[in-house]
Amino acid sequence: MSSASSAALAQRMQSAIQAVSPGTQVGIDVADISSGAVLVGQNLDQQFYTASVVKLLIALDALNQQGWQPDSDTAAQLRTMLSASDDNIADDLWDDNGGDAIVSRMIDLIGLPGTQPPDDPEQWGETLTTARDVVTIYRYLTTSVPEPSRSLVIGALRATSEIAADGTDQYFGIPDGLTDDNWAVKQGWMALDASTTLDTTGLVGPPSTQQLPYVVVVLTSQPAGIDWTTGGSALTAGIGVLRGTIDQPGL
Secondary structure (H helix, E strand, O other): OOHHHHHHHHHHHHHHHHHHOOOOEEEEEEEEOOOOOEEEEEOOOOOEEOHHHHHHHHHHHHHHHOOOOOOHHHHHHHHHHHHOOOHHHHHHHHHHOOOHHHHHHHHHHHHOOOOEOOOOOOOHHHOEEOHHHHHHHHHHHHHOOOOOHHHHHHHHHHOOOOEOOOOOEOOOOHHHHOOOOEEEEEEEEEEOOOEEEEEEEEEEEOOOOOOOOEEEEEEEEEEOOOOHHHHHHHHHHHHHOOOOOOOOOOO
16 A cells, blocks of 8 residues: 555545544554554554553453463453453552552553553543554454464454443444454443544454454544443444455455
8 A cells, every 4th residue: 555545545534433423533554563563553553542452451450460370260351351341350450550650660661652651540431542552452462462362362352242241332343344354342432521532443354254453542632511322432433434444365
């Protein structure tokens, strides 16, 4: 893909999101998982709230603390936390493993220059990150995390349920935008007084194979008070622009 085509695709994705949710700020990074090469990018280094996407770091930290060989209870906890985006499990792990020190440890371990712990250490969802750093997290997961931890996390992301533990439909963005593709996703959503966070992130591959050669990250800061259905539909519209690109071998 030429740089001009990449830029045009990024602009189309952003425009599709903003047509549904005007005033939304957007960060996009679509990358080759093996090389890290950016295929589509927009505002790669702008910071956004992670919301539940930080559960990837919570999970990786817990696994690292057990030498990447988790006991059965921890494995079961992490599967549920990731697939159902269970906040109660995230709260417990956050409190048990040092709170915002989790984020600091993962910044150092993985190398995440655009990520920072939340200002309020009680609020893990207010961790800040960038689209580029989220791609780095997925690349670390697929290239550096040893088994069985790697398969545990990717398997949980493949098994993401349509309805999250809190009752939210978490199939916005990648799942609804690339319905025929293979994917393993971690979504994020959070309402604050000044803004609404909706993030869709994950590994994606064409339907003809079980391989997941691309990582797709779209982070958004949407207007405060926007309803979840509209905000999620905006992300689905943006991701839909990618149909016919990453769902074909050899983007």
